[in-house]
Amino acid sequence: LPLRFDWRDKHVVSQVRNQQMCGGCWAFSVVGAVESTWAIKGHPLEDLSVQQVIDCSYNNYGCSGGSTLSALKWLNKTQVRLVNDSEYPFKARSGLCHYFPSSHSGLSIKGYSAYDFSDQEDEMAKSLLIYGPLVVIVDAVSWQDYLGGVIQHHCSSGEANHAVLITGFDKTGSIPYWIVRNSWGSSWGVDGYAHVKMGSNVCGIADSVSAVFV
């Protein structure tokens, strides 16, 4: 493994978004992974519609909550084509699903994987390198007050309540950490990102890890 790796350096990670008062973190993380995986395959990086996933993923609860695995299962099963964010913009509230004709351009996924990588975070880092940014769920209760630095304490594994996207890792310093994109705007944390210690399943970051294939 390299000492440091961040998919942002390859220009395949879209800008940090803001979920506002909508509990749609699960959709933001999944859509972020699809965007990046598509760009890694050589296509232009584009913002895809989070609102489409919030409105149309019938096995979830829109802005009232949802599961990343359910969203991935829905994307894979229905082969829904995600459209551009500009065509189906974010409204920060759940709405009726807007359907597009089959001739309409969009991006569907070819599959996904989901594993528990606790005690195997080096393998998780390899997956990040191979497949692209990873969708994870964490205990983020203490993230309400996070300003910066490496999160090492004040959260638990097995208490997941928030979905985010890992874009890289950094092992160059004394404390190796995951680079985690959040969806609370760029003014939160480190330009919208959190740093979470690697190797100890801090905040349950390795408990449920998904990769998307496009």
Add this chain to the structure above:
Amino acid sequence: TWPRSPEREAAAFRESLNRHRYLNSFFSHENSTAFYGINQFSYLFPEEFKAIYLRSQPSSSPRYPAEVKTSLLTVP
């Protein structure tokens, strides 16, 4: 879902300041440890923050199997 008022926000803010002191009082000697303070969520009580922003449902996944372990050397 909660009535917002300047008094309630001020109370939540005061509680936040106490929480920051608590969170920063541990492990501050450790290298690079996280630090906590005022941000856009400081006017929310923790239960409000949780109800609005922490809406991801937990899910369990199978353990990553040893036989799937991929050598980076085999990846172009």
